Amino acid sequence: MSVSYENSKRVFEGIKAAGIKSVSALPETWLVHLLQRAEDDPDLELIEVAKEEEAIGIAAGAYFAGEPHLLLMQNHGFLAAINGIVSLAQLYHIPLCMLIAFRGHWGEPYPWHTRGGIITEEVLRALGIPFEYARAPENVAKQIKEAYTFSQSSLSPVALLLTRDLMED
Amino acid sequence: MERAKCLEVIYPELKDKLVVTIMGACAQELYNLGHRENFFYLQHAMGLASSIGLGLAKHLPKEKIVVLDGDGSVLMNLGTLSTLARYRPKNMLHIIFDNGSLLSTGGFASHTTSGLTDLAMMARGAGIEHVATAVNPLQFGEAVLDAFERDDFSFIVAKVQAIGPDKFGMDLHLAENAFRFRRYIQEKKQQGLKE
Numbered sequence: 536m537s538v539s540y541e542n543s544k545r546v547f548e549g550i551k552a553a554g555i556k557s558v559s560a561l562p563e564t565w566l567v568h569l570l571q572r573a574e575d576d577p578d579l580e581l582i583e584v585a586k587e588e589e590a591i592g593i594a595a596g597a598y599f600a601g602e603p604h605l606l607l608m609q610n611h612g613f614l615a616a617i618n619g620i621v622s623l624a625q626l627y628h629i630p631l632c633m634l635i636a637f638r639g640h641w642g643e644p645y646p647w648h649t650r651g652g653i654i655t656e657e658v659l660r661a662l663g664i665p666f667e668y669a670r671a672p673e674n675v676a677k678q679i680k681e682a683y684t685f686s687q688s689s690l691s692p693v694a695l696l697l698t699r700d701l702m703e704d
Numbered sequence: 705m706e707r708a709k710c711l712e713v714i715y716p717e718l719k720d721k722l723v724v725t726i727m728g729a730c731a732q733e734l735y736n737l738g739h740r741e742n743f744f745y746l747q748h749a750m751g752l753a754s755s756i757g758l759g760l761a762k763h764l765p766k767e768k769i770v771v772l773d774g775d776g777s778v779l780m781n782l783g784t785l786s787t788l789a790r791y792r793p794k795n796m797l798h799i800i801f802d803n804g805s806l807l808s809t810g811g812f813a814s815h816t817t818s819g820l821t822d823l824a825m826m827a828r829g830a831g832i833e834h835v836a837t838a839v840n841p842l843q844f845g846e847a848v849l850d851a852f853e854r855d856d857f858s859f860i861v862a863k864v865q866a867i868g869p870d871k872f873g874m875d876l877h878l879a880e881n882a883f884r885f886r887r888y889i890q891e892k893k894q895q896g897l898k899e
Binding site: 557559580582583584585586588589590591592593594595596597598599600601602604618619622623626627628629 | 722744746747748749751752753754755756757758759760761762763764781783784786787790791878879881882883885886889890893
C-alpha cells in the first residue's frame with residue numbers, strides 16, 4: 536500500500552478550485568503529497584503547526600481576516616484539537632473547513648491507529664459536527680467546495696473524512 | 705507591577721491595532737479601559753490567543769497585531785512559541801503577563817512561580833529573536849514602543865502581581881464580539897482598497 540499520488544493531486548486541485556488561499560496543517564503520511572504541493576504553490580499560504588489545536592486559532596484569525604482557509608489533519612489531530620473546536624470555533628460561531636485523514640478504520644494494518652479510528656465518527660456526532668466521506672476521486676473536488684460553502688453558511692466546523700479508498704493505491 | 709497599570713500605559717497605542725486577549729482578568733481590565741471594535745476577547749480555549757494572532761498577522765500584513773497572553777495560558781500551548789519563531793510574523797507583538805498564578809481560576813500557583821520556569825528563556829530557546837522582560841511600567845512601555853518600531857516579531861514577558869479586577873462582566877456577547885471584530889477588519893480592508 537502506498538499513498539495515492541494521483542488522488543492527492545485531485546484533492547489538492549479541489550482545494551485550489553474551492554478558492555482556498557491558505558492552509559494550516561500538521562504533516563501525516565496520507566497528507567504527504569498534498570502538503571508537498573501546498574509547499575510548492577506560491578499562491579497558497581501554508582502554516583504548519585506543532586499541534587493541531589493551534590490550527591483552530593490560526594483558522595479563526597484567517598476567518599476574521601476574511602481569507603478562505605482550510606485545515607488538514609489526521610483524525611488523531613482532530614481529537615487533540617477538540618477544546619479549541621468547542622471553546623473557540625463553536626462558542627464564537629467561527630467556521631472551520633477540516634479535511635481529516637480517516638486512519639484506523641476498515642483495512643487498517645497498524646494497531647496504534649485503531650482506537651482513534653473507531654471513535655472518530657461518534658466524536659464528530661457528539662460534537663454536532665457535520666461530516667461526509669471522500670471516497671471517489673472524481674467527486675472529491677466537489678465535496679471540498681461543498682464542505683467549505685457549508686462551513687461558511689453555518690458558521691460551524693465541517694469535516695470531510697479522507698478515506699483509505701481515496702488516499703491509498 | 706500591576707497588569708491593569710501596564711494596560712493603561714499601552715491603551716492609547718492599541719487604538720489602531722488588532723488586539724486579542726486571553727480570558728478572565730486580562731480581558732476584563734482591557735474592557736474596563738473602554739471597549740473598542742478592534743478588541744477580541746478569547747474567553748475560553750486557553751492557549752490559542754497567540755495562534756489567532758498568527759492567523760491574523762499572516763493574512764493581514766498591513767495591520768499590527770497585539771496578543772495579550774498570560775503565563776497559565778501560554779503554558780497550555782507551548783508549541784505556539786516554535787510556530788511563531790518559524791513563521792516570524794513581522795507585524796505581531798506577543799505580550800505575556802506573567803503573574804505566576806492561575807488567577808482567574810482560583811489563584812493557584814502556575815509553573816512560573818518562584819522563577820522556576822522562565823518564559824523569556826523558553827521563547828529564546830524556541831527561536832524567537834526579540835525577547836524582552838519588563839518588571840516596571842516604564843520598562844514595559846519602552847519595550848512595547850521598541851516592538852512597534854521594530855517591524856519584526858517581538859515577545860515581551862511582563863512580570864505582574866497576581867491581582868485582578870473586583871468585578872467581572874461585559875455587556876458584549878461572545879459571538880457578538882466575534883462578529884463585530886470581523887466586521888471591523890473587513891470594513892478597514894474595504895477602506896484600504898478605496899484609498
